Amino acid sequence: MYEFKFSRPATVRQAANLLAKTEDAKLVAGGHTLIPVLKQRLAKPTHLIDLSRIEGLDAIEMKGRSLVIGAMARHASVANSAAVGEAIPALARLAGMIGDPAVRHMGTIGGSIANNDPTADYPAACLALDATIVTNKRKIKSDDFFKGLFETALGPDEVISRVQFPLAKRAAYVKFRNQASRYALVGVFVAKRPSEVRVAVTGAGASGVFRVKSFEEALKKRFSPKSLAGLTVPADGLNGDLHGSAEYRAHLIGVLAARAVEEANA
Amino acid sequence: MAKISITVNGSTTAANVDPRLLLVQFLRENLRLTGTHVGCDTSQCGACVVHLNGQAVKSCTVLTVMADGGSVTTIEGLAPDGAPLHPMQEAFRQNHGLQCGFCTPGMIMTAVDMVNRKGHDIDEHTIREELEGNLCRCTGYHNIVKSISAGAKAMANSA
Numbered sequence: 001m002y003e004f005k006f007s008r009p010a011t012v013r014q015a016a017n018l019l020a021k022t023e024d025a026k027l028v029a030g031g032h033t034l035i036p037v038l039k040q041r042l043a044k045p046t047h048l049i050d051l052s053r054i055e056g057l058d059a060i061e062m063k064g065r066s067l068v069i070g071a072m073a074r075h076a077s078v079a080n081s082a083a084v085g086e087a088i089p090a091l092a093r094l095a096g097m098i099g100d101p102a103v104r105h106m107g108t109i110g111g112s113i114a115n116n117d118p119t120a121d122y123p124a125a126c127l128a129l130d131a132t133i134v135t136n137k138r139k140i141k142s143d144d145f146f147k148g149l150f151e152t153a154l155g156p157d158e159v160i161s162r163v164q165f166p167l168a169k170r171a172a173y174v175k176f177r178n179q180a181s182r183y184a185l186v187g188v189f190v191a192k193r194p195s196e197v198r199v200a201v202t203g204a205g206a207s208g209v210f211r212v213k214s215f216e217e218a219l220k221k222r223f224s225p226k227s228l229a230g231l232t233v234p235a236d237g238l239n240g241d242l243h244g245s246a247e248y249r250a251h252l253i254g255v256l257a258a259r260a261v262e263e264a265n266a
Numbered sequence: 267m268a269k270i271s272i273t274v275n276g277s278t279t280a281a282n283v284d285p286r287l288l289l290v291q292f293l294r295e296n297l298r299l300t301g302t303h304v305g306c307d308t309s310q311c312g313a314c315v316v317h318l319n320g321q322a323v324k325s326c327t328v329l330t331v332m333a334d335g336g337s338v339t340t341i342e343g344l345a346p347d348g349a350p351l352h353p354m355q356e357a358f359r360q361n362h363g364l365q366c367g368f369c370t371p372g373m374i375m376t377a378v379d380m381v382n383r384k385g386h387d388i389d390e391h392t393i394r395e396e397l398e399g400n401l402c403r404c405t406g407y408h409n410i411v412k413s414i415s416a417g418a419k420a421m422a423n424s425a
Contacts, residue, residue: 006268006285006331028332035327036308038286048285050332076321100399101379103309105321106328182398 001038008050012057012159015049016136020157022047027159029072029111032103051110057161058108062087065167071110071160075099078109088129090171090189090264094121097175099182110160113145116152116208118239119183123209125165125173127200128189132164139164148207168193170223172263174256175203178243185244186252190260192223199257204238204249215257223265225258270334274299275343283330290314290325293340301341301371305401312400315372315379316340322379324399341371344378353420354378354413363413365404376400377414378421386422388415 009015019025026045028034029052037043051057057072060081067087069078078084079096098104098112098121112122113133126133126142133140135158145153154160168191175187184203191198197219199212218227233250240246271280274297281296293299293316302325305313309327316325317339325338344352351359354377364370380388380396388396393411402410 001286004285006329008331008334028329031329031332032309032327035288035329039307048329052332100312101383101396102312102315102322102324102376102399105318105323 002041002044004038004045005047006050007047008053010054012051012054012136012161015051015054016157016159018047018049019159022049025049027051027114029108029114030074030106031111032099032107033111033115033117051159057110059162060084063164067091067165067167068162069109069165070162072108073110075104075107075109076101079104087167088165088171090168090173090191091125091129091165094125094173094189097121097173109163113163114152114154114160116146116148116150118149118205118208119178119185119187119203120209121173121175121184121187121202124187124189124200124202126163127209127211128191128198129165129168129171130191130193130198131166133160134162134164135160146209151208166193170264172260174260174263176252176256180243186249186256188253188256188260190219190257190264192219192264196220197223199260201233201253201257204253206237206239212253212257219261223261225261228254228258228261268331268334270331272330272333272335273337275339275346285329285331287330288326289316289318289323289328289330289333289338292330293325293338299340299342303368303371305368305372310399310401311369312372312376313369315375315400317375317379320382322376339375341375344374352378353424354381354417357417357420358410358413361409361413361416363405363409369400369402369404373397373400373402373410373414377417380414381418381421386418388418390415 025047028048057070059070075095075098084092131142171191173189175184178185186204187202189200199215202209233253235246235250238246238249267282303313305311309324314326
């Protein structure tokens with residue numbers, strides 16, 4: 001690791017101020033992506049701003065018809081939260097599938113979506129559930145938030161404070177893991193909402209998480225795995241690597257989407 | 267440098283550390299608690315698992331400054347005087363749950379955390395799922411799973 005200074009602000013406002021006035025500062029939440037990156041000297045922040053001691057930033061609660069999860073909520077907290085389990089059980093299950101138990105004790109939802117790793121699980125949930133990302137400055141719809149590989153709409157001095165998930169009628173997430181890394185080779189989150197169906201895919205897209213509109217339209221007519229029969233996703237724009245070709249990933253999207261619909265209906 | 271204060275195995279240590287110092291380095295090099303191992307150094311193998319504020323974490327992926335004010339338990343903290351062993355340690359001994367022993371401290375810390383969260387009657391499938399983040403290159407896991415199952419029950423009797 002290169003040398004850096006370390007601060008631990010008590011409020012989101014303090015964190016944002018520090019971020020604004022310090023050149024090359026970085027926020028650290030659970031650190032489970034950032035610390036490995038620092039070890040490899042792939043990043044050289046002059047300053048780390050630790051969000052872990054900001055009171056209330058890890059809160060999980062129902063507000064009106066939305067489930068609101070604080071940016072610093074750890075994966076284990078979301079997985080075990082009674083509120084999440086009741087409101088959006090698919091989201092609790094997704095959180096329980098991230099990494100391993102020790103990783104889930106540290107990793108956070110805010111860190112995951114701010115990083116927008118193309119194989120991360122949470123971005124698929126946000127996009128499929130039409131979540132709103134709330135920062136110190138504004139509210140950003142998921143459709144506008146995830147911009148590409150490790151890219152988001154976040155400005156240089158913007159801090160995520162929480163994520164609002166509107167309740168879905170039915171939802172499920174199915175992940176096909178890379179057998180070595182256990183990251184999503186492909187993951188599909190399907191959500192049946194009052195007015196629409198959304199299908200979001202992680203792990204496969206060359207530009208990160210994306211929606212499959214053709215699947216959504218077919219599932220809106222009838223929310224059944226049968227609605228997806230004969231539908232395919234083009235391999236163009238998908239990742240191909242030693243773990244699986246773009247064609248294989250395209251095939252998996254169809255298979256996993258059908259499984260997710262089946263699970264959501266179960 | 268950053269001033270920190272951490273309680274490790276019940277005793278509180280104040281230190282002035284480089285913010286880059288990993289928790290595992292602090293434990294091993296500053297406190298000479300070398301029971302916690304560095305295997306992969308990439309948060310995959312779990313040889314460095316300790317409990318931070320009562321939860322299993324990979325200490326190779328936690329900065330010491332992030333643990334400031336916290337409480338850490340290492341493998342040395344399970345059986346403070348070396349004997350008698352913690353029931354989970356004893357179960358690993360009885361069930362031949364180790365060969366070279368390198369992964370064992372992390373396995374045992376993960377196992378104790380697993381029992382704390384999942385209870386004393388954990389089935390084999392759950393144990394294997396929960397061991398996702400701990401690699402052993404000797405045993406093929408079979409005896410580790412047996413050890414954890416036995417250790418979980420023994421912990422109920424000793425509690």
